[in-house]
Amino acid sequence: MVPRSAPGLGAFVGEPEVSGVAVGPGHAGGAASMQPSSVGKDSVFIAYQYAGATREIYMEDPGEAPVDSWMGWSHGTWDGDTLVVKVTGQLDSTWFDRAGNHHSAAMVVTERYTPLSPNHLLYEATIEDPATFTKPWTIRMPLYRRMEPNAQLMEFRCVEFVEELMYGEWRREPLPR
Amino acid sequence: MIRMTNLAFSGPLCALLWFCTCVHADVPRTQQGHPDLTGTYNVATLTPLQRPAEFGDKLYLNRDEAQKMAAEAAAAKAQDDEASDPNREAPPSGGDGSEGAAGNVGGYNAFWIDNGEQAFEVDGKFRTSIITQPANGRQPAYTPTGLKRIMAFYSLFGENTGTAWWMDRPGPGPYDHMEMRPLGERCILGFSSTGGPPMLPALYNNLKRIVQTDSHVMILTEMIHDARVIRLNDTHRPDNIRNWMGDSIGRWDGDTLVVETKNFRKRPALYGADENLRVVERFTPGEGGGLHYAFEVHNPTAWQESWYGDYPWPATQDKVYEYACHEGNYALGNIMRGARILEQDAKTDAAAGQ
Numbered sequence: 001m002v003p004r005s006a007p008g009l010g011a012f013v014g015e016p017e018v019s020g021v022a023v024g025p026g027h028a029g030g031a032a033s034m035q036p037s038s039v040g041k042d043s044v045f046i047a048y049q050y051a052g053a054t055r056e057i058y059m060e061d062p063g064e065a066p067v068d069s070w071m072g073w074s075h076g077t078w079d080g081d082t083l084v085v086k087v088t089g090q091l092d093s094t095w096f097d098r099a100g101n102h103h104s105a106a107m108v109v110t111e112r113y114t115p116l117s118p119n120h121l122l123y124e125a126t127i128e129d130p131a132t133f134t135k136p137w138t139i140r141m142p143l144y145r146r147m148e149p150n151a152q153l154m155e156f157r158c159v160e161f162v163e164e165l166m167y168g169e170w171r172r173e174p175l176p177r
Numbered sequence: 178m179i180r181m182t183n184l185a186f187s188g189p190l191c192a193l194l195w196f197c198t199c200v201h202a203d204v205p206r207t208q209q210g211h212p213d214l215t216g217t218y219n220v221a222t223l224t225p226l227q228r229p230a231e232f233g234d235k236l237y238l239n240r241d242e243a244q245k246m247a248a249e250a251a252a253a254k255a256q257d258d259e260a261s262d263p264n265r266e267a268p269p270s271g272g273d274g275s276e277g278a279a280g281n282v283g284g285y286n287a288f289w290i291d292n293g294e295q296a297f298e299v300d301g302k303f304r305t306s307i308i309t310q311p312a313n314g315r316q317p318a319y320t321p322t323g324l325k326r327i328m329a330f331y332s333l334f335g336e337n338t339g340t341a342w343w344m345d346r347p348g349p350g351p352y353d354h355m356e357m358r359p360l361g362e363r364c365i366l367g368f369s370s371t372g373g374p375p376m377l378p379a380l381y382n383n384l385k386r387i388v389q390t391d392s393h394v395m396i397l398t399e400m401i402h403d404a405r406v407i408r409l410n411d412t413h414r415p416d417n418i419r420n421w422m423g424d425s426i427g428r429w430d431g432d433t434l435v436v437e438t439k440n441f442r443k444r445p446a447l448y449g450a451d452e453n454l455r456v457v458e459r460f461t462p463g464e465g466g467g468l469h470y471a472f473e474v475h476n477p478t479a480w481q482e483s484w485y486g487d488y489p490w491p492a493t494q495d496k497v498y499e500y501a502c503h504e505g506n507y508a509l510g511n512i513m514r515g516a517r518i519l520e521q522d523a524k525t526d527a528a529a530g531q
Contacts, residue, residue: 052402052403069498155420159503166509170516170517172517
């Protein structure tokens, strides 16, 4: 149920001028970007298919996160054609992967989304978390736009799939385990 | 500069009811010339969906009535905001018999409630209800099929007597498994049809965030963080693909975004509706950067006639904060566990011959 850790890791966004749908490499989910139609709007919004997570990137400095949250607190700036996003205020309970690689609430993720072509983005993210890692580290990968004409973000109600795990023991007639 | 625009309210009411919405000529527009609805809106209002019977067919409150409603709400909140007596006794086990959260043993107080400070206004008049048609401002009668569904649902609720009252009944009980519980309790859809459609106000979490592109309009509902993605100028998915929030297609009709939604699952967010629900919504730029939101509900297997409503979505500078309903949903587990304890108590009592 926990939204994927470190927002943007393996997720997709469209490049600055275009909306789209894509699936990142090695990533179970997809995401649609609902981008501003032009640079200069006050935010970029990302709706992820995975777990129905959402995230807003404020292009005007939103200040410090009011409190930590699953998807963190994102401040975006433009570096030429690159959208640079500084993410703070993430709860420390998410993992980078299913192996349990973790981070602290003090983690700062700096993401860079750079158009490589009309249908490709270069995604980079630098993770700084002195409480967990001895030095900053960076991931980098291309993200590919889904090219099917009917590519859509579909409904993903995670709750339906985890209710048995979380509450199943309290069924009137528990299922075999 | 403000110009006045008359907007037809579609459906059988169109010849009778016209409402006038002030449209700012300087409304932000896309390169294609459509209004840019991107913004954050706070839909909280004291006006209920259904009109209290005392108002009959009266669509508007007079100013005194509106002030009275606002004053009473403010007084109730002020009373609830008062510091609690630290020496107060615990509430009686099972509640004190009063209405509200399990008999006043403690539930949402004013801190959690954010349902607006006054009735909403349309053209300077305070409204008695969101629903405008039928004329009594209330949902029409259910069809026999719809009534049967609702009664089956009602039968799952009983007075909280502190006993496993459902054990004496034939058929499934209300706490047999998680899927017997209401969708809001399970964090699947917001109660009060917050994510809709139709998108309605609730007791709290009333912010809506709209982000618009040339091809899509996304509406984030604060409650349950439902991101509703509306495809513009597209066709509906095949009818055999069913979603909790349906399948929404939008198009521009002048300065109004018209959204049609169908292909719901059997239990849409809208209480009483079924899988045949079809909703038409209209989003029109309104005063002060806000929107006017109007909707039609067509569900001939649930209600005997279609029904209609509208209310304003005022703009706000607030941000939508993350709402992770499921994270904090210890209640569902406790509800299920409590039911098992009561059942065991009943069995123990029966074995003891009580």
